[in-house]
Amino acid sequence: MDTRSQNVDVPGDLGARVRHRRTALGLSTSEVAQRTGMSTRRIERIETRPVILTGGELVRLSRALDTTITELFAPLQHQWTRRTALTPEPVLEPMRRDECVKLIESGGVARIAYNRAGDLTVIPVNYCYVNDLIIFRTAADSAVAQFDLAPIAFELDRVDEGMHDGWSVLVNGMVRPATNEEIESALNRVEPWAGGTRETYVAIEPHRISGRRIRSW
Structure with missing residues (x-):
């Protein structure tokens, strides 16, 4: 069965992972929107709150961020967590x-x-x-x-x-x-x-x- 048309209940921490990956690549939300064919508002919503995505949206999002769906859901690999000029220092709030x-x-x-x-x-x-x-x-x-x-x-x-x-x-x-x-x-x-x-x-x-x-x- 093709899962791309099915809705997927996405945990809220996926948004943080998407934002982290986008920032590491130096992309803006509008650039990710252009790559995925989604609206900028949709990308911003994915990054800030739990959402329901279609399988197709997950595929396009992973491709736009040069990663895989598995990596978006799984613990981040070490190369994602290394500090770079594009990765701000942690902030305690x-x-x-x-x-x-x-x-x-x-x-x-x-x-x-x-x-x-x-x-x-x-x-x-x-x-x-x-x-x-x-x-x-x-x-x-x-x-x-x-x-x-x-x-x-x-x-x-x-x-x-x-x-x-x-x-x-x-x-x-x-x-x-x-x-x-x-x-x-x-x-x-x-x-x-x-x-x-x-x-x-x-x-x-x-x-x-x-x-x-x-x-x-």
């Missing part, structure tokens, strides 16, 4: 609270850090974000399930080692058992990967949300 919340809202896997018997404990959790609360499930006899209004830190990040890009979001707040209403809102939205019975819902009330982003373009 603080993120606004609304940017951080947008990243948290997607759910998934993050880490929590809390004090357990005088030691700092860090564990991964599956979570969802509901009504300004971070909610996850755990075993009823777990240490974190016993906490009520105790301080906790929540950390979420994403890193592209090939491009030296990434971001990190940190939430400081209080952890407590979720209420029945909160449990109802979170039903079917968070599923722990770990085995065993994990039917205790725990909520984090954020007091401070901050984040940083590092860009190499």
Whole structure:
């Protein structure tokens, strides 16, 4: 079957890779648009947000950037990450609270850090974000399930080692058992990967949300 006519759900990090490759080649968005037969606005949209592309668009884009579709999706090769005059130094930027919340809202896997018997404990959790609360499930006899209004830190990040890009979001707040209403809102939205019975819902009330982003373009 010819996949060029099919739509492909493209992850948001492809845009950063396209921009990185375009910059390394010294091309403008209008030049890439001309090479692909797309509009400049379309190229700019691909570089700045998740999009759905056709297979044909992916083929034209890879050819325009003198690369392959596999390389656009796979970790960058070493020659892409060498610093050149066309590759700016990485920049560390603080993120606004609304940017951080947008990243948290997607759910998934993050880490929590809390004090357990005088030691700092860090564990991964599956979570969802509901009504300004971070909610996850755990075993009823777990240490974190016993906490009520105790301080906790929540950390979420994403890193592209090939491009030296990434971001990190940190939430400081209080952890407590979720209420029945909160449990109802979170039903079917968070599923722990770990085995065993994990039917205790725990909520984090954020007091401070901050984040940083590092860009190499």
